[in-house]
Amino acid sequence: MDLLRSLPLGLYLEQPQTWLHQIDPRVKFAWLMSFLTSYTFATNEWRILLVAVLIIVTLIARIPQRVWRQQMGWLLMLSFFVLVITAASPDGLGIDYQPRQPVNEQIFTQPSTTNTTQVSQKPFINNKEYSYVLFHTGPVKVTRRSVDLAVRLSTILFTVIYSTNLYLLTTAPEEITTGIESLMQPLRQLKWPVTEITLTLTLSLRFIPLVLEEVQNLMRSVMTRAINWKKLGLKGAVKLWMIVAERLLENLLLRAEQMASAMMVRGFTSPNEHRVVWHDLRLKARDWLAIAALTLFWGVRLALGNKF
Known part of the structure; x- marks a missing residue:
C-alpha cells in the first residue's frame, strides 16, 4: 500500500x-x-x-x-x-429514569360555587412528550x-x-513558517528565539514526507518476504516488529544527520546570520x-x- x-x-x-x-x-x-x-x-x-x-x-x-x-x-x-x-x-449517569407523568392519570373534581353539584375537571396533559x-x-x-x-x-x-x-x-511549508514568524514578531520583545522556532517548524514539516516514505519502504520489505506469521507466533511477531521499528529509527536518524550536514555545508550555521526570505x-x-x-x-x- x-x-x-x-x-x-x-x-x-x-x-x-x-x-x-x-x-x-x-x-x-x-x-x-x-x-x-x-x-x-x-x-x-x-x-x-x-x-x-x-x-x-x-x-x-x-x-x-x-x-x-x-x-x-x-x-x-x-x-x-x-x-x-x-x-x-x-x-x-447511573440513574433510574422515571416518566414525568404518572402511569394512571386521575380525574380531579372541584365543587361548584353556585350549586351543590360537582363538575369534573379534565386533567392537565402536556402535549409535548419527553x-x-x-x-x-x-x-x-x-x-x-x-x-x-x-x-x-x-x-x-x-x-x-x-x-x-x-x-x-x-x-506550502515555507509559507506556514513565514506566516507564523510574522505573527510571532511581538514575542521578540520578550527575547524569544522566533527565528529558531520557525526554522525548526520548517524542518519538521519537511520531515513528515520522509517519515512516511521510510515507513512505506519498510512495510514493502516485510510484505515481499512472504513471512509465515502463523509459524512465528506471538513472540516471534513481536520480535520481528521490534526489529522493523529499530530499523525505522536508524533510517530516520540517518536522514536527520544528512539534512543537518547539508544545511551546514550551505552555511546555515545560525538562522540570524543566514536568513532566507521565503515569501513577501x-x-x-x-x-x-x-x-x-x-x-x-x-x-x-x-x-x-x-x-x-
Missing part, C-alpha cells in the same frame, strides 16, 4: 493552484484556529455546520478528487463509527446524553483532523474578503452557536 497516496497527511499540493493556495497564510492560519476553537462550548448544530462547511469548501476549491476523496471517505467512516459506538454506549431514553432494546440503550456525546466526539474528530490537513494541503507577505483583495468572512463567521458563532 502506498502511504504517500492513500494517506497524504501533511503533504502540500503543488498543482493545481486553487484559490485556497492564493490566500495569505496568516489569514488561513486564523481560519484554522477559528475552526479548532469555535466548537468549544458550542451547540451540536454548530459542530455539524463546521463539518458541512469544510466539505463545501473542499468542493468549491476544486481540489482534485484523487487527493481528498479517499482520505475524506475514511475520515467520515471513522467519525460515523465513533458516532454509533458512543451513542450505544452508557452515558455515564423521553430521556430514545431507544432501548436488550443491552443497547440510546439516551439523549449519549447522542449528545456521540455528535460532539464525531464532529470534533472530523473537524480537527480535516481542517488541519486542508490547511497543510493548500499551504502582503494582504490582497481576496485576503480582505476572507477576513470579512471570518468576522461574519465569529459573529454568527457568538450570536447563534453558544451552548450556554
